[in-house]
Amino acid sequence: MIDTTKYVGPKWGGVINRFMADEYTLSDIDATRYVGSKLGGVINKFLDDTPSKDLGIKMVTPFTLVLVALIGLAAVVAVYRLIFGIGAASNLNDFWPWGLWIGFDVLGGVAMAAGAFLIAGSVYILNWKKYKCIARASILNAFFGYLLAAISITLDVGRSWVIWHPLVMWQVNSVMFIVALHLVLYLCTLGTESSPMVFEKLGWPRALKGVGRIMVGAVMFGVALSLLHQSSLGANYLIVPAKLSPIYYSPLLPYHFLVSAIMLGLAIVSFETLLTGKVFNHKPPRDVVEGLARGVMIVGSVYLVMKIWHLVTGPGVGAVLDGSFLGNLYLIEMTVGVILPLTLLSFRSVRTSLERIFVVDILVILGVLMNRMDVGVFGVSEYATRSGGDYFPSIMELTLTAGMIAFAILGFKFCAKYLPLFPESHH
Amino acid sequence: MAISRRGFLKGVAGGGGLILVSGVPFANARMSTELPPQAVGLLYDATLCIGCKSCMVNCKAQNSVPGGALYKKGMKAPPYESKGPKGDEGIWDAPQELSGKTLNIIKVYKNGTAETKDTAVNGYSFFKQQCLHCITPACVSVCPAGAFRKDPENGSVYYLAERCIGCRYCQLACPFGVPRYEWDSAWPEVRKCQLCRHRYAEGKYSACAEFCPTGATIFGKVVDLRNEARYRLTLKPGTEYDFPLKTVYSAEKSHRPVARYADGTYGLTEAGGTQNIMLSGVSFELLGFRKNIPHSDLPQLTWHYIRKILWVFAGVFTGGTAIYQFTHRNEKEASHD
Numbered sequence: 001m002i003d004t005t006k007y008v009g010p011k012w013g014g015v016i017n018r019f020m021a022d023e024y025t026l027s028d029i030d031a032t033r034y035v036g037s038k039l040g041g042v043i044n045k046f047l048d049d050t051p052s053k054d055l056g057i058k059m060v061t062p063f064t065l066v067l068v069a070l071i072g073l074a075a076v077v078a079v080y081r082l083i084f085g086i087g088a089a090s091n092l093n094d095f096w097p098w099g100l101w102i103g104f105d106v107l108g109g110v111a112m113a114a115g116a117f118l119i120a121g122s123v124y125i126l127n128w129k130k131y132k133c134i135a136r137a138s139i140l141n142a143f144f145g146y147l148l149a150a151i152s153i154t155l156d157v158g159r160s161w162v163i164w165h166p167l168v169m170w171q172v173n174s175v176m177f178i179v180a181l182h183l184v185l186y187l188c189t190l191g192t193e194s195s196p197m198v199f200e201k202l203g204w205p206r207a208l209k210g211v212g213r214i215m216v217g218a219v220m221f222g223v224a225l226s227l228l229h230q231s232s233l234g235a236n237y238l239i240v241p242a243k244l245s246p247i248y249y250s251p252l253l254p255y256h257f258l259v260s261a262i263m264l265g266l267a268i269v270s271f272e273t274l275l276t277g278k279v280f281n282h283k284p285p286r287d288v289v290e291g292l293a294r295g296v297m298i299v300g301s302v303y304l305v306m307k308i309w310h311l312v313t314g315p316g317v318g319a320v321l322d323g324s325f326l327g328n329l330y331l332i333e334m335t336v337g338v339i340l341p342l343t344l345l346s347f348r349s350v351r352t353s354l355e356r357i358f359v360v361d362i363l364v365i366l367g368v369l370m371n372r373m374d375v376g377v378f379g380v381s382e383y384a385t386r387s388g389g390d391y392f393p394s395i396m397e398l399t400l401t402a403g404m405i406a407f408a409i410l411g412f413k414f415c416a417k418y419l420p421l422f423p424e425s426h427h
Numbered sequence: 428m429a430i431s432r433r434g435f436l437k438g439v440a441g442g443g444g445l446i447l448v449s450g451v452p453f454a455n456a457r458m459s460t461e462l463p464p465q466a467v468g469l470l471y472d473a474t475l476c477i478g479c480k481s482c483m484v485n486c487k488a489q490n491s492v493p494g495g496a497l498y499k500k501g502m503k504a505p506p507y508e509s510k511g512p513k514g515d516e517g518i519w520d521a522p523q524e525l526s527g528k529t530l531n532i533i534k535v536y537k538n539g540t541a542e543t544k545d546t547a548v549n550g551y552s553f554f555k556q557q558c559l560h561c562i563t564p565a566c567v568s569v570c571p572a573g574a575f576r577k578d579p580e581n582g583s584v585y586y587l588a589e590r591c592i593g594c595r596y597c598q599l600a601c602p603f604g605v606p607r608y609e610w611d612s613a614w615p616e617v618r619k620c621q622l623c624r625h626r627y628a629e630g631k632y633s634a635c636a637e638f639c640p641t642g643a644t645i646f647g648k649v650v651d652l653r654n655e656a657r658y659r660l661t662l663k664p665g666t667e668y669d670f671p672l673k674t675v676y677s678a679e680k681s682h683r684p685v686a687r688y689a690d691g692t693y694g695l696t697e698a699g700g701t702q703n704i705m706l707s708g709v710s711f712e713l714l715g716f717r718k719n720i721p722h723s724d725l726p727q728l729t730w731h732y733i734r735k736i737l738w739v740f741a742g743v744f745t746g747g748t749a750i751y752q753f754t755h756r757n758e759k760e761a762s763h764d
């Protein structure tokens with residue numbers, strides 16, 4: 001560690017040194033001094049990190065500092081975008097109206113959130129108790145996925161300040177309207193589903209009891225919304241049979257999106273369980289991860305059959321083997337995200353090894369995210385370039401997306417430190 | 428925590444009822460696929476077009492007045508293109524494409540020696556791009572804020588900027604790639620031809636038809652335009668015909684020989700039919716009108732999906748409740764947190 005007292009004098013240097021060594025925690029701050037005893041007490045309670053001490057989460061690490069820097073850059077981009085407009089900040093054009101922010105942040109972010117409704121449904125409706133220990137983490141993860149989508153779409157639309165219009169100006173023929181409504185409703189649902197963590201932390205038994213009462217209803221609402229939302233992102237493209245490449249266009253596209261999102265959702269939950277096991281002092285529950293891997297295998301097989309069926313009945317297998325740009329993308333996406341994971345999972349030795357499942361999860365995540373980019377960004381390339389359009393994300397578009405990812409990671413880490421995210425680890 | 432089973436069921440039933448009530452707007456939402464009663468439109472006959480671009484100039488001028496499709500408050504001059512051919516940047520208003528500043532464009536098709544007009548091989552032809560005013564417009568159906576509308580009487584497809592959120596789904600959805608965005612603005616609007624609907628109240632009609640010197644673009648009721656187009660297709664190439672100028676009803680005619688038409692009328696079935704229709708001596712595919720545009724309306728493609736939504740809610744809540752009852756049958760007191 002650099003000794004900053006040498007550069008900025010003993011007083012500030014000492015503070016910076018202690019900060020870099022992560023010797024400060026937010027719980028050192030006594031909020032009652034600043035905002036009065038009532039609110040201050042609540043804040044103090046919230047920022048008390050003693051319950052999660054055993055997870056050993058350090059907030060100040062080089063990694064988190066990079067995350068903070070990325071978020072800072074993204075904030076600058078966001079402000080620039082709001083002041084100068086979408087045309088100034090992005091490389092989008094009339095032939096390529098949707099780009100990285102829609103393809104990755106919105107389509108990808110929402111797909112990554114699919115784990116929550118599956119786990120919540122399994123725990124609260126199917127009563128599969130073994131998944132209860134990961135329910136909070138997966139719901140929180142979904143919350144960040146949706147937040148990412150919500151912020152990015154707000155910046156993507158040209159008139160960000162009136163993005164609420166669809167909520168009051170209903171237009172039920174529009175899938176985009178359906179998407180907007182679901183986004184808002186599901187964010188509220190996820191907030192409700194996550195609130196017990198906060199109430200528990202603050203020690204508010206009455207609020208906790210109130211949420212407990214509506215929990216099953218909220219979970220069902222969340223399941224319905226998710227089924228619709230995941231599929232409606234695919235349904236957005238139903239109206240462009242003449243623009244989206246036939247490799248991807250299908251009347252069944254909503255169901256392709258839904259099934260692949262379920263596969264991705266399970267993989268993400270598993271990935272995150274294993275990852276938190278690696279970076280926090282927290283042991284991943286083996287039977288849960290193996291169960292999730294089985295889930296990935298089943299859903300992945302269904303997806304594979306759907307995709308093959310689509311190729312055979314639609315554009316033909318030759319369409320993806322002709323060496324064209326989109327054909328190659330399709331092959332990579334399917335190999336990485338579906339065929340390789342399924343092949344690996346067919347071995348018992350993979351299904352029972354947490355390390356190997358971790359690799360499979362990463363493959364699935366990459367594959368499905370790539371699929372969203374292929375549909376959302378590259379899928380219209382044949383139409384767009386023929387019409388004279390060209391698109392590669394601008395530096396600002398890339399920066400914002402990177403910042404959004406950093407925001408989700410940091411937010412998750414922050415919540416893991418200050419909220420009872422893994423309730424079982426302290427019993 | 429104890430949860431009362433009955434209370435929970437009541438909640439589910441109430442929630443379901445609420446959804447069904449709020450779902451009422453779904454009932455009659457399906458878009459019409461019929462031509463509106465007084466539908467008007469344009470007939471563009473490429474064989475008559477001489478590429479003078481009078482329509483482009485007058486379209487821009489006539490739409491930069493209050494009510495026009497290019498008008499913005501405080502506007503002093505029409506929105507001229509800031510880009511153009513190399514070396515001429517910003518000097519001429521020389522649109523290369525439809526854009527946020529250009530609603531209508533004449534382009535040229537050329538092949539080989541480009542000697543003969545209206546011929547695919549070694550010939551050339553002009554063609555016009557603009558909004559075709561679909562009978563069941565994709566742009567109207569996809570707009571989440573209802574910023575695109577179709578006039579129920581004359582069928583013109585228009586835009587209400589104050590509703591638009593700028594999601595650009597209309598751009599993606601239009602099968603003809605018509606709507607354009609004001610990319611250089613911080614508070615952008617979507618721009619496209621609105622069939623000069625602001626001029627009807629003064630008894631005027633589409634500027635591009637009024638100022639077309641050859642009768643290549645004429646205005647009229649869609650039924651009459653379709654009849655006119657059908658009649659022209661029956662004429663023998665080389666015979667003389669009185670082509671009406673400006674409107675299909677006009678007494679002003681241009682007497683000249685009929686060219687050989689390549690395809691039938693464009694816009695009878697494309698995307699479910701359009702109110703602007705076209706004739707041409709070179710096939711429309713060569714002119715850049717894509718062949719893979721469906722011959723049925725596009726909004727139905729999403730409607731089949733959307734109408735299932737309420738069933739999903741009903742299904743999840745009934746199915747979920749049944750499953751919940753079953754899986755929790757052995758638990759007197761379920762605990763939830």
Ligand code: SF4
Pocket residue numbers: 557558559560561564565566567584600601602603604605606619
């Ligand atoms: S041509 Fe495009 S913009 Fe015009 S009405 Fe049809 S869908 Fe809308």
Ligand code: SF4
Pocket residue numbers: 569570571572573574575590591592593594595596597598617
């Ligand atoms: S850009 Fe505006 S007009 Fe077009 S679909 Fe979005 S809200 Fe509607």
Ligand code: SF4
Pocket residue numbers: 482485486487490496530531557619620621622623633634635636
């Ligand atoms: S109808 Fe009016 S707005 Fe449309 S292209 Fe003609 S002149 Fe322009």
